[in-house]
Amino acid sequence: MFLIECPWCGERDMSEFHCGGEAHIARPDQSESMTDEEWAQFVFMRKNSKGRYAERWNHAAGCRRWFNLLRNTATDQILAVYRMGETAPSVATDEPVTPSGEAPIGSGNDAVKLMKPGEAL
Numbered sequence: 001m002f003l004i005e006c007p008w009c010g011e012r013d014m015s016e017f018h019c020g021g022e023a024h025i026a027r028p029d030q031s032e033s034m035t036d037e038e039w040a041q042f043v044f045m046r047k048n049s050k051g052r053y054a055e056r057w058n059h060a061a062g063c064r065r066w067f068n069l070l071r072n073t074a075t076d077q078i079l080a081v082y083r084m085g086e087t088a089p090s091v092a093t094d095e096p097v098t099p100s101g102e103a104p105i106g107s108g109n110d111a112v113k114l115m116k117p118g119e120a121l
């Protein structure tokens, strides 16, 4: 459970909101000429990356407006909230990185260990 700051209503409980998936996905201009594979790429394929991620959110139990939210998916830390049509703000985060490149928090990647030269298992 965490709080989300709606750009219009202020800070509210997350239960009032619905996530609409990845933000900044542009609809294709000529969708009727796309192949089925290209259309499937547009409809279904998203980054789903770990770390900084821009998402669309709707304040469903409040003003019902959509907005964008920049969140660290490894820690659920909300980095920024901004209105639709605005570009994502540049936010510095200290994203912890494991030797394999994954963030250690919430990654479940406890088996990865960086071996130093000459170090025994």
Ligand SMILES: [Zn+2]
Pocket: 006, 007, 008, 009, 010, 059, 062, 063, 064, 065
């Ligand atoms: Zn609102």
